[in-house]
Amino acid sequence: DIQMTQSPSSLSASVGDRVTITCRASQIISTFLNWYHQRPGRAPKLLISAASTLRDRVPSRFSGSGGGTDFTLTISSLQPEDFGTYYCQQSYDTFHTFGQGTKVEI
Amino acid sequence: QVQLQQWGAGLLKPSETVSLTCAVSGESLRGHYWSWLRQSPAKGLEWIGDINHDGRTNYNPSLKSRVTLSVDTSKNEFSLTLNSATAADTAVYFCARRKWFGVDDFFDPWGQGTLVTVSS
Numbered sequence: 001d002i003q004m005t006q007s008p009s010s011l012s013a014s015v016g017d018r019v020t021i022t023c024r025a026s027q028i029i030s031t032f033l034n035w036y037h038q039r040p041g042r043a044p045k046l047l048i049s050a051a052s053t054l055r056d057r058v059p060s061r062f063s064g065s066g067g068g069t070d071f072t073l074t075i076s077s078l079q080p081e082d083f084g085t086y087y088c089q090q091s092y093d094t095f096h097t098f099g100q101g102t103k104v105e106i
Numbered sequence: 107q108v109q110l111q112q113w114g115a116g117l118l119k120p121s122e123t124v125s126l127t128c129a130v131s132g133e134s135l136r137g138h139y140w141s142w143l144r145q146s147p148a149k150g151l152e153w154i155g156d157i158n159h160d161g162r163t164n165y166n167p168s169l170k171s172r173v174t175l176s177v178d179t180s181k182n183e184f185s186l187t188l189n190s191a192t193a194a195d196t197a198v199y200f201c202a203r204r205k206w207f208g209v210d211d212f213f214d215p216w217g218q219g220t221l222v223t224v225s226s
Contacts, residue, residue, distance in 0.1 A: 031209065032209070032211060034211075034212040034213075036213075042219075043200055043202075043215075043216035043217065043218060043219050044151070044200075044213075044216060045214075045216075046212055046213065046214040046215075049210050049211075049212045050209045050210055053210075055214070087151060089151070089212070089213075091211035091212060094164050095153070095166060095167065096153040096213075097153070098150060098151035098152070098153075099150075100150050101150060101151075
């Protein structure tokens with residue numbers, strides 16, 4: 001299995017702050033890395049695919065970067081609706097695996 | 107706009123079978139893989155497996171012996187059965203479209219989720 005490790009596991013930030021979440025894969029996965037946002041009681045929502053492709057209707061304050069084993073999700077200016085948990089997911093292997101999540105509190 | 111609506115029994119006893127169905131609207135099952143995932147406090151988000159319209163499947167190796175995925179193209183639905191359930195199978199189960207094309211391989215959109223509790 002490819003293990004995905006996110007850091008930090010949680011963070012608290014203020015509206016307008018720049019927030020960075022990192023994800024590390026246990027082996028090289030090229031750019032087969034996706035990011036999701038999940039609010040309590042809801043299904044995860046796709047934000048970024050292929051490490052850096054912003055999906056439709058996702059605000060431009062979100063960006064992704066990285067490749068190989070190390071990846072970053074950045075929120076340039078945190079908004080109240082951005083609270084929740086963020087997950088990375090590798091699709092390099094048919095056996096998809098997720099990070100443990102980063103909980104963002106406003 | 108593609109939408110997924112899922113349903114199934116939410117409370118089971120140990121050794122019973124988890125059985126869930128997901129109906130797809132706004133798109134044919136053709137052209138994509140359709141996935142099941144689950145989420146629990148113990149294991150986080152876990153991919154269970156996926157199936158295409160032809161019935162071709164991929165399974166999580168740790169669940170493969172207990173999982174069966176099926177499709178009904180006439181109803182545009184796909185289903186999950188997980189037999190010999192234990193408390194460790196207690197989770198919120200999600201269906202999702204797997205978009206798999208070139209460098210893109212992701213789950214979007216997702217169903218609303220179904221809480222399945224296995225308890226005596």
